[in-house]
Amino acid sequence: NAGVTQTPKFQVLKTGQSMTLQCAQDMNHEYMSWYRQDPGMGLRLIHYSVGAGITDQGEVPNGYNVSRSTTEDFPLRLLSAAPSQTSVYFCASSFRPGANVLTFGAGSRLTVL
């Protein structure tokens, strides 16, 4: 049982490049979310999804796009990377939001030069 799998673990981009962070879960969780972690800021919610075909914005959505075409996958896209998007990104999932424990991926460290 793999849980939540994030790829890549590390990535270096140049300003203006695009990329996709992949997130996949094999637990049949309906709820999935993306967070970014910056020093002194904790984890901040970027986007979330309560099921296939449904996505919504979190606290810091600007510069990021998401889609949820299947229950298993929730990719995070950076269309034009900026240095301010240098961060560690975590994907998480659970059966539903609220009184449920999130299962987190191992994280993806992104550096934008």
Add this chain to the structure above:
Amino acid sequence: AQSVTQPDIHITVSEGASLELRCNYSYGATPYLFWYVQSPGQGLQLLLKYFSGDTLVQGIKGFEAEFKRSQSSFNLRKPSVHWSDAAEYFCAVSGDYGGSQGNLIFGKGTKLSVKP
């Protein structure tokens, strides 16, 4: 919307001493409360959670937390700290499923250092 405040950015305690990390939340209804720990370069590990019932909850690694509704607090405690407890600790809150309230919102974290 819910929010979490962790007043202490960095705490240093001696090994064997007791520990209390503070957490205050803001949410209009009954909150669901969590404490996570993150060792350097690692992911997040759930220490404990409160959904309902007994307001004193026990977690892994000898940690406990007490939910105090009147103070909007969920402080984390450990009677005797070990050097391996050095890490960053995050308090988090979510609400009932409905709109954005079900999302998990984190505090900014408290970094714990342990002196030998």
